[in-house]
Amino acid sequence: MTKIELRNITKSFGNFTANNDISFCIAENSVHCIVGENGAGKSTLMNILFGMIKPDEGEIIISGSPVTFASPHDAIAKKIGMVHQHFMLIDDFTVLENVILGDEPVKGISLNIASARDKLKELISKYDLEINLDEKISNLSISIQQKVEILKLLYRDSDLLIFDEPTAVLSPIEVNSFFEMVRNFKNTGKTVIVITHKLNEVKEIADKVSVLRKGNLVFETDNVSGGIDISEISSAIIGGAELLTIKSKDNQAKSGQIIVRLENISMTSNKRKCLNGLSLSLFAGEIHGIAGVEGNGQAELADIVCGIEKDFEGTAEMPAERASIVPDDRLKKGLIMEFTIGENFALKRKGNSYHSEKELLNSSEKVINSYEVHAPGPEVKLGSLSGGNQQKVVVAREISSGNEVIVFSHPTRGVDINAELFIHSQIVNERNNGKAILLISSDIEELLSLSDRLSVIYKGKLVRTYETEELSNALNNSEENSDGKIHLVNQLGKLMTGVSH
Amino acid sequence: MEIIYSVFSFTFLAQVFRMMTPYYLGASGANFSERSGVINISIEGFMNMAAFSFAVFCIMTGSILLSLILAVIVNILFSILFSMFTVTLKINQIVTGVGFNLLIAGVTKFLMVFLFSSSSNTPRIFVGYELSDNITAFSIALIFISGYVLYRTKFGLRLRSAGENPWAAESLGIKVRQYKYAGVLISGVLSALGGIWLVSSQHNYSDGMIAGRGYIALAAMIIGKWKPVNIFFACLMFAAFEALEITLQISGAEIPTQIIQMLPYLITILVLIGFIGKTKPPAADGIPY
Numbered sequence: 001m002t003k004i005e006l007r008n009i010t011k012s013f014g015n016f017t018a019n020n021d022i023s024f025c026i027a028e029n030s031v032h033c034i035v036g037e038n039g040a041g042k043s044t045l046m047n048i049l050f051g052m053i054k055p056d057e058g059e060i061i062i063s064g065s066p067v068t069f070a071s072p073h074d075a076i077a078k079k080i081g082m083v084h085q086h087f088m089l090i091d092d093f094t095v096l097e098n099v100i101l102g103d104e105p106v107k108g109i110s111l112n113i114a115s116a117r118d119k120l121k122e123l124i125s126k127y128d129l130e131i132n133l134d135e136k137i138s139n140l141s142i143s144i145q146q147k148v149e150i151l152k153l154l155y156r157d158s159d160l161l162i163f164d165e166p167t168a169v170l171s172p173i174e175v176n177s178f179f180e181m182v183r184n185f186k187n188t189g190k191t192v193i194v195i196t197h198k199l200n201e202v203k204e205i206a207d208k209v210s211v212l213r214k215g216n217l218v219f220e221t222d223n224v225s226g227g228i229d230i231s232e233i234s235s236a237i238i239g240g241a242e243l244l245t246i247k248s249k250d251n252q253a254k255s256g257q258i259i260v261r262l263e264n265i266s267m268t269s270n271k272r273k274c275l276n277g278l279s280l281s282l283f284a285g286e287i288h289g290i291a292g293v294e295g296n297g298q299a300e301l302a303d304i305v306c307g308i309e310k311d312f313e314g315t316a317e318m319p320a321e322r323a324s325i326v327p328d329d330r331l332k333k334g335l336i337m338e339f340t341i342g343e344n345f346a347l348k349r350k351g352n353s354y355h356s357e358k359e360l361l362n363s364s365e366k367v368i369n370s371y372e373v374h375a376p377g378p379e380v381k382l383g384s385l386s387g388g389n390q391q392k393v394v395v396a397r398e399i400s401s402g403n404e405v406i407v408f409s410h411p412t413r414g415v416d417i418n419a420e421l422f423i424h425s426q427i428v429n430e431r432n433n434g435k436a437i438l439l440i441s442s443d444i445e446e447l448l449s450l451s452d453r454l455s456v457i458y459k460g461k462l463v464r465t466y467e468t469e470e471l472s473n474a475l476n477n478s479e480e481n482s483d484g485k486i487h488l489v490n491q492l493g494k495l496m497t498g499v500s501h
Numbered sequence: 502m503e504i505i506y507s508v509f510s511f512t513f514l515a516q517v518f519r520m521m522t523p524y525y526l527g528a529s530g531a532n533f534s535e536r537s538g539v540i541n542i543s544i545e546g547f548m549n550m551a552a553f554s555f556a557v558f559c560i561m562t563g564s565i566l567l568s569l570i571l572a573v574i575v576n577i578l579f580s581i582l583f584s585m586f587t588v589t590l591k592i593n594q595i596v597t598g599v600g601f602n603l604l605i606a607g608v609t610k611f612l613m614v615f616l617f618s619s620s621s622n623t624p625r626i627f628v629g630y631e632l633s634d635n636i637t638a639f640s641i642a643l644i645f646i647s648g649y650v651l652y653r654t655k656f657g658l659r660l661r662s663a664g665e666n667p668w669a670a671e672s673l674g675i676k677v678r679q680y681k682y683a684g685v686l687i688s689g690v691l692s693a694l695g696g697i698w699l700v701s702s703q704h705n706y707s708d709g710m711i712a713g714r715g716y717i718a719l720a721a722m723i724i725g726k727w728k729p730v731n732i733f734f735a736c737l738m739f740a741a742f743e744a745l746e747i748t749l750q751i752s753g754a755e756i757p758t759q760i761i762q763m764l765p766y767l768i769t770i771l772v773l774i775g776f777i778g779k780t781k782p783p784a785a786d787g788i789p790y
Contacts, residue, residue: 073674088669090662091784101662102673104655111653152673 002063003028003191004049004160009058011044016414018044019055020215026160026208031182031192033202036212036237037293037442039413042195043085045212046162049193050082051075081158083149085165091138095131096120099152123154127184143174150181161185162193167201168295179205197293199230199497211236234493235486238444256284259404259436260305260323265314266460267300274300275312276460282405282436286468287427289451290440293496297460298440299328302409305438323405324398326391328413328440334394337383341367341375344382345397371396372422388419395423399430406430407438412446424450444492448475456495464495513744519702521733521740522637523548523695527718528725528732529640529647530691535727536651537684538664539587540787542598544692545715546605551576552696553609556706557616559626565701569632573693579605580689584682591789602715610708623706633701636694643691648729660684664783667790677790692718720769726780739765 002025011019018041026032036042047053049060051069059066062078069075072082089098096113099120105112117133124131129147137145146166153161167175182205185192196202202209203226211219211233219236221228260282267275275297282288282305292298303309307322327333335344342360345367364378373389373396382390391411398406408427412420427450431437441447447454448471455465466474466488474488493499527544534541541547554575558568579601586597614620651657662670663680670677692715699714700706717739725732746761772780 071674072672076674084672088666088672090665090669092665093662097658101658101670102675104658106655109654111655111658 001028002026003030004063005061006045006049007059007061009045009048009055009060011048011053011055017215019048022058022212022215022217024210024217024220026191026193028191029186029189030207031186031194031205033206033209034193034195034212035197035199035202035209035233039214039442040212040237041215042212043164046082046164046193046195049075050080050162076156076158079156079158080160080162081153081156082162083146083153083164083166085168087145087149089137089145089148092136094134094136095140095148095151096133098137098148099133099155103156120151120155123151126188127154127181129181142169143171143178146170146178159189160191160193162195164195165197166194167196167198175201197497199233199499202233203228203230209233213237213239230497230499231490231494234497234499235490238489238493238496256286256434258282259284259319260438261315261317262304263315265304265312265316267297267304267309267312269300274460275304277314278457278461280455280462282438283453284404284436285431285434286452287431287437287439287450289447289454290438290457290462291444291447291454291492291496292442292457294442296457298409298457300460301457302328302407302438302440305405305407319404321403323407324401324403325407326394326398326409326411328409330390330394335382335390338381340364340379340381341373341393342378344393345400348397348401367393367396371426386416388415391415392419392422395426399426403435405436405438407440409440410442411439412441412443444489448488456492458495458498464491513748516744516747517737517740518641519633519637519740520743521736522633522640522698523714524718524721524736524739525640525643525733526636526691526695526698527715528721528736529643529729530688530695531719531722532647532725532727532729532732533651533660533691534684534688535722535786536664536783537660537681538667538783538785538788538790539584539681539685540594540598541583541685541688542595542719543583543601543605543715544688544695544718545711545713546598546602547576547579547689547692548696548699548711548715549609550579550605550696551693552700552710553612553706555697556623556626556700557612559628559700560624565628565632569697572697573690576689576693577686580686581682583689584685587685587789588678588681594787594789613708621708625705626700628701628704630702633698636698636701639694644729644733651729656680656683661783663790664785667785667788681790717765717769720765723780723782724769724772727782738768 005025007023009019009022010017022045034042034045044053048055051072051074060069061067067078090101093101096116100116105115120133123129129151131144131147131151137148140148146169166178170178182192182194194205203223206223206228208222209220209228210217213236219233221233258281262278262280265275265278266273278297278301280288290298290301300309302325304312304316305318305323306325307318331337336347340360342362342364345363346355346360361378367373368375368378371392373385373392375385375389382393385393395411411423411427415423424446427437427439431452439447439450451471452468453465454471455462457463474484476484527548531541531544551572555568555572558571559565562568583597583601586592587594610620613623617623651661659670659675660680660683662675663677663684667677695714696711699710703710718736721735721739722732724735742761742765746758749756749761750758
């Protein structure tokens with residue numbers, strides 16, 4: 001029986017379509033996994049289901065009747081509960097206070113703590129949660145905090161539970177006990193939706209899998225007694241079929257000497273091992289692509305290559321001058337939105353610290369003309385430009401600094417197609433100028449069409465590196481070679497999701 | 502020797518409890534506001550406004566009860582204005598607080614001259630000690646009332662959630678802004694009582710009579726780590742120093758009173774530096790939501 005149905009859900013943010021005409025059904029009393037890359041539209045879809053975002057079009061049908069949610073409160077009232085990736089807990093409150101907040105039992109004007117405690121104790125033993133109700137959240141481990149979030153849903157009698165990347169923060173043993181819990185929910189008649197990156201987990205717990213890619217629902221399959229074909233799913237996630245049209249670059253790289261050499265690098269941050277014996281060499285005149293699911297150590301790698309991060313083990317040989325970087329989040333790291341283009345450029349200029357107004361305007365003008373930035377004038381603030389044009393400004397500034405090494409971290413994320421083409425051509429240009437380039441991306445299409453060398457990062461380690469020759473053979477554009485491409489893409493998908501090593 | 506006797510007398514103790522009153526009212530009020538996430542540094546101004554309007558209403562109406570109600574209403578109006586600025590319009594809370602303090606100082610001075618042709622004092626007001634004693638009794642009861650409201654009621658739980666993590670609170674369907682308004686409103690009402698206590702114990706309103714008590718109340722709230730009972734003891738300490746200063750002045754001892762006057766501030770600074778344990782404000786205190 002269908003518990004919940006999504007019909008033709010569409011949601012756009014400006015020019016970007018996060019969800020495009022998505023329809024699917026979730027059976028009652030089942031575990032439904034939703035998988036896809038970052039930015040594929042999973043979180044948007046779940047936020048729509050939980051009433052946090054209103055869809056532009058489409059409807060949600062619960063147990064046969066259409067519903068509209070103005071806020072999460074409406075969704076909660078329909079017994080939908082969600083555990084967010086970042087927990088919504090109050091550190092200074094006890095477990096009990098956190099759970100009852102917003103739905104407090106009262107006796108007269110007092111809180112009825114005793115009755116809440118009874119109800120919670122019953123739930124804790126029923127679902128085997130092992131939580132001390134009087135402990136403050138700030139004293140609890142992440143996995144226990146997750147259980148508190150789950151207890152919040154159970155307390156509200158939710159019968160549809162949504163988990164956004166629940167295992168990202170858990171250790172392998174905790175993952176197993178989480179699965180145990182999910183099965184327990186299913187056995188007691190609840191319906192569970194799990195958003196995840198990890199296909200091994202999908203194989204283990206899902207009854208049905210839906211794959212999102214670039215805002216579209218591209219693939220669905222049932223998992224009958226764990227007999228699901230993972231390679232089918234992984235190629236759907238990274239868009240295997242579309243990738244067949246990728247051409248290898250016309251001109252081959254003229255590799256020079258090694259500019260950056262990282263040897264056996266390990267790094268721990270926030271008690272988490274984020275790099276684990278990573279080795280990497282960057283050659284002059286070469287683009288080295290890094291493929292991987294986000295959060296496997298890419299950000300830390302970028303910081304080390306740029307010389308921002310110095311607290312690591314292992315040897316690193318790098319040029320004295322810092323590398324240029326096009327950061328993954330231009331809003332937070334790359335640009336100041338309240339500044340003009342010229343001022344943003346001046347931020348990184350060496351030497352003379354005085355800038356006349358005329359000088360700044362001239363420099364804005366120069367960038368606008370030579371990098372095809374669409375801006376109403378040289379004096380406008382960066383914040384008023386489109387995302388694609390802002391990204392062009394970062395790329396332009398980093399390229400023009402003339403450093404030997406350039407790191408591009410997700411350089412075309414969230415930009416329009418024209419900006420994407422322009423940025424790609426600039427990256428290839430810089431390679432031809434003899435720069436050593438590290439290209440980090442979760443877009444396989446981008447990586448395959450630009451990289452001269454390609455490595456897959458998984459759990460802080462490069463698990464496989466494809467040399468130039470191997471890559472160009474696989475991507476060689478002839479009729480009889482389509483098998484080679486499919487093979488390569490499938491292999492990448494498995495490596496990225498940790499299915500094979 | 503005489504000084505020591507006078508310090509350990511019942512009269513002295515009663516004096517301390519009386520003088521604690523405006524501190525504890527102001528500090529409890531500020532605590533409700535900060536627990537909801539709004540820093541209210543205009544406790545000083547709120548006390549001043551209520552003290553002035555209570556004096557004026559007493560002179561105009563002759564009824565103490567009516568004047569008390571009207572003075573509280575004036576403060577409620579100011580609190581609503583303060584909340585509109587800080588919560589609805591999200592203007593910086595410190596700037597708004599400073600603005601209110603200066604505005605109220607100016608308005609009261611102006612009205613003093615306008616109403617009484619004197620920039621310093623109102624005429625004498627005949628308020629018996631009954632009112633100030635009742636307010637003192639209330640402020641002692643407030644230890645239990647504010648503890649109960651904050652920790653044992655639905656309202657208190659939600660108010661505190663607004664100050665700790667408004668995003669989490671909102672995700673559970675709590676109307677965070679309403680609770681912030683409520684927190685500021687309570688701070689307005691309680692500091693009004695503090696101002697009224699001053700007028701009723703000094704039998705008139707004089708310009709500058711709050712004399713920094715609103716700011717000391719904030720210090721007491723911090724020393725008391727935002728907890729009703731601890732705040733009470735911090736207020737008792739400030740009151741004890743104030744009483745000691747007066748006792749010394751009367752006894753004519755040769756200790757310079759400035760030293761005693763200085764002590765509470767010195768202790769406050771030491772506490773803030775971290776000598777007496779760490780103090781942690783509500784996690785989202787001062788952050789507009």
